[in-house]
Amino acid sequence: MRRTRVSSPFQGNGPYHIPIENLNLSLRGYNCLRQVGLMTDGHILEKSEGELLAVRSFGVKQYEELHARLADMDILPLDAPWDS
Numbered sequence: 244m245r246r247t248r249v250s251s252p253f254q255g256n257g258p259y260h261i262p263i264e265n266l267n268l269s270l271r272g273y274n275c276l277r278q279v280g281l282m283t284d285g286h287i288l289e290k291s292e293g294e295l296l297a298v299r300s301f302g303v304k305q306y307e308e309l310h311a312r313l314a315d316m317d318i319l320p321l322d323a324p325w326d327s
Contacts, residue, residue, distance in 0.1 A: 259285030266312045272305035284318055 261284045263276050275298050281287050287295070287309070295306055313319040 259283065259288065261285075261316070261318075263287070266309070266316070268308060268312060269305065271300065272308055275299065275301035275305060276309075284313065284316075287313075288319070 263273060263282060263284070266273075266284065268276070276282075276287065279298050281290070292306065295301060295309070296303070310319065
């Protein structure tokens, strides 16, 4: 049986394949995301605000920092709600 590969927004070098290292987050924010396996901006954008805030030690301050970094990189508008 031949397998067909399904395209994903996480393949290649598109805007949803940016490693979290490139987001220049605080060490705490970076470590929290890494510990739960969120390694790219695409993985992060799949999560809701509630899911991110439920990550151990990832609080409102880290969430706001992440939102600002994604806005700085034109990945997410600064005034856009996360769960839109």
